[in-house]
Amino acid sequence: MENKQTIVVIGGVAAGASAAAKARREDERATILVYEKGKYVSFANCGLPYYVGNEIMQERALLLHTPDSLKTRFNLDVFVEHEVLEIKPEEHQVVVKNLQAGETFTQSYDKVILATGTKPIVPNIDGIHSRNxxxxxxxxxxxxxxxxxxxxxxxxxxxxxxxxxxxxxxxxxxxxxxxxxxxxxxxxxxxxxxxxxxxxxxxxxxxxxxxxxxxxxxxxxxxxxxxxxxxxxxxxxxxxxxxxxxxxGVRPDVTLAEKAGIELGATRAIAVNGRMETSIPDIYAAGDAVEIHHRVSGKSAWIPLAGPANKQGRVAGANAVGRSMEFKGAYGTSIVRVGNVVAAKTGLSEKECIREGMDYRVTYNYHGNHAAYYPGSEGMMIKLIAEQQTGRILGAQIVGGAGVDKRIDVLATAIYGHMTVEDLEHLDLAYAPPFGAAKDPIIMAGMTHANLYRAEGNAYTPAQVAEQMEKKDIQIVDVRNEDEWAVGMIPGAIGIPLPMLRARLNELDPAKETVVYCRSGQRSYFASRILMQNGFQNLKNLMGGYLGWTLFQKSLKES
CATH class of the missing domain: 3.50.50.60 (FAD/NAD(P)-binding domain)
Structure with missing residues (x-):
């Protein structure tokens, strides 16, 4: 009969609890011991602010599992308020302190899974340990x-x-x-x-x-x-x-790992491979304490988020009991809400692309979360970043209201699948007036970016327009309707509503560098096609339109 393994999991919450549960699902006979320094082994730490604000009413709703429920469901032996003080790799032992009793003991193991998470950044300044x-x-x-x-x-x-x-x-x-x-x-x-x-x-x-x-x-x-x-x-x-x-902020808690001689990576988090193995045999690590592969930049990264932590724990638990799984990396898909504004991000930001020295192109698109004629449409601005030469999607950010979560998940999936902006044009997404549009905001973002990729047009970001305005005299054309000009115009812009553009071409100089804009970018794209076919060669469309320009100007004033 196969010898029974002893798996020691250090830490609970996302990675540790996931690792222990997966190990049990793969090996019914193993002895699985979970040591958690705190009072709770599995709780919804991402839900804590919402409990403070009474969006989550009951404290018990935050407790995903208790030692008793983990014992009943998974036959796990869970010890809260037990701190692992040391890992002894050569002896295959851990030293554990029972924080309630004050007693220290030694536990042998076949495999260890480190899920020590993070520790908060608390500056050493006067008064910081005050009780409030x-x-x-x-x-x-x-x-x-x-x-x-x-x-x-x-x-x-x-x-x-x-x-x-x-x-x-x-x-x-x-x-x-x-x-x-x-x-x-x-x-x-x-x-x-x-x-x-x-x-x-x-x-x-x-x-x-x-x-x-x-x-x-x-x-x-x-x-x-x-x-x-x-x-x-x-x-x-x-x-x-x-x-x-x-x-x-937080830092990876690597105290125990360093003491055991486990290698750290470039980010000073624990270095692991795709199997979540550390540099020491029979010791795995998962969650916020580890460094992972960034699937967009291709470099090592530290991404302390609950989604990757749960997946890493699952992989570590499977491999610790002899199965074979691989964690393929992450790229920081995240979302936050303040009031009725939602902001979400996946992959690389523009500043991260600059830092990584990547050759990229940016587009901005503003569209409603569902058909404009259906009541209650809420707009969202999509910033899409793709590789200049290949069109491969590198990252995206969306700010708006309803529907932001759905679109960022589509783009996160596209990044995982190494899709290009041209692929986005051809996505087959669900449409009915209450839920979306025949041309979903994601598809529209793909079309805009793909047009530039195929050199079917040219465009400037708001920052590029501002830069060109400082350097030289450029011709800026506002093709919104006259009643829209009351909210503001780009300084020096010539106002010609789109329906009148063909009749008023003689008011513009085709030899000048020309930038066209509207509210969000769609009408100005139509205008640019008219101008291009009437002799305007040095022509740019302002991405994101006047809405994008307004965001850019506000960002300058508030920085």
């Missing part, structure tokens, strides 16, 4: 914050950090009637996104009466006893509040 300076990483964190709010002790809060958790915390504190100030050291919220694609998020924060402070960090907390009364910023500003929430 919080993190939002665990269920007890969320419960404590919510209890203080519901007790009426929090009228004003300061959130430090404008990433995913920071923005979600801001929104949900606002839902609870708390006045919020958001502090972000960078020149924008959501730094993985390109600057112009977060303007609507920042505008929504303003509409929610959230004070947003950019380009400013914190230097200390002003405390009275064990309670912080204010935070001081780098420019000397002092902001008083009842509660402070830190969401500055």
């Amino acid at each position: 300076v919080h993190l939002l990483r665990t269920v007890p964190d969320a419960v404590q914050i919510k209890q203080q709010i519901e007790a009426g002790n929090v009228k004003k809060a300061v959130v430090v950090g404008g990433g995913f958790i920071g923005l979600e915390a801001v929104e949900n504190l606002h839902r609870q009637g708390v006045s919020v100030t958001l502090i972000e050291k960078a020149d924008q919220v959501m730094t993985p996104f390109d600057r112009e694609m977060v303007v609507d998020l920042e505008d929504m924060l303003q509409k929610l009466r959230v004070e947003v402070i950019l380009n400013n960090g914190i230097t200390k907390f002003v405390a009275q006893g064990d309670r912080a009364e204010a935070v001081q910023l780098e420019d000397g500003t002092v902001i008083h509040a009842d509660m402070f929430l830190l969401s500055i």
Whole structure:
């Protein structure tokens, strides 16, 4: 009879719980031990802000599994409040401390799966350990914050950090009637996104009466006893509040791995192969502590997101018991909501393309989430980035309302399949008036980009138009209707509505470099085809139209 294996999983939540459950599904006879340092082995950490804001009403809804439920369903032996202090690879042993009893013991293993996750960035500054300076990483964190709010002790809060958790915390504190100030050291919220694609998020924060402070960090907390009364910023500003929430960021927790001699990668996360094997035999790693293959750039990356962590855990669990699975990488598909504005990203941003030295082209498209004639259509701006020479999709960002989630998932799938912008033109997507359009926003984005790829037209981004305007005298033509000009025009633009363009060609100089624009880019594309066939050779269409220009101008003012 085959010898029974002992699998030790270090850490729970996404990767650890997934690894243990998969190992059990593949090997009914193995002894599987899960050691979790915290009080909860499997909880919905992504749901914590929504519990604070009462969108998730019950604390128990956050608890995906308990030690008892994991024992009942998967026959896993789960030990919470047990910290693994050391891995001894040569002896195939781990040293574990029972945090409740204060006792330390040694456990032998055949395979280990490291799922140690991340640790928060907490700067070493005065007052940061005050009792009303919080993190939002665990269920007890969320419960404590919510209890203080519901007790009426929090009228004003300061959130430090404008990433995913920071923005979600801001929104949900606002839902609870708390006045919020958001502090972000960078020149924008959501730094993985390109600057112009977060303007609507920042505008929504303003509409929610959230004070947003950019380009400013914190230097200390002003405390009275064990309670912080204010935070001081780098420019000397002092902001008083009842509660402070830190969401500055996280780092991979590699303390245990380093102590065991496991190699780290270029990102200082644990280096693994596609089987989630580390540099030491019989030790696997998964989740937010590991470095992975970025499927677009082809380089190593650290992407601490729940989706990849769950998949990595599944692969590690299967391979630890002798099956064969491979994690093929990720590219950071993500989404966030503030008020009724949704922003999503997949693959590389434009600034990441620049950093990686990639040859790329950008297009902007603005379309409704469903047919315009059906009531309730909500617009979305799609920024699509593709390789210049091949048309391969490198990344996308979308900002809008309803339907953003659906479109970013389509584009994430396209990236995984190594599709090109021409492939997007031919997608067969579901259409009925309440759900989409005959030419879905994704298909339209593909058509726009494919036209440029095939040299069927030429285009400028808003940034390129601004650059050309500074360098020389260019001819800018606004082909919107006259009533639309009241909301604003690009400085120096000549207004000729599209229906009148053919009759008024004599008002334009075909020898001049000419840029045409409309509200979102479609009418100006039609105008560019008319002009091109009437002798205008040096011709560009403004991608994203006046909406894209407005986003670009706002991004300059707010940075």
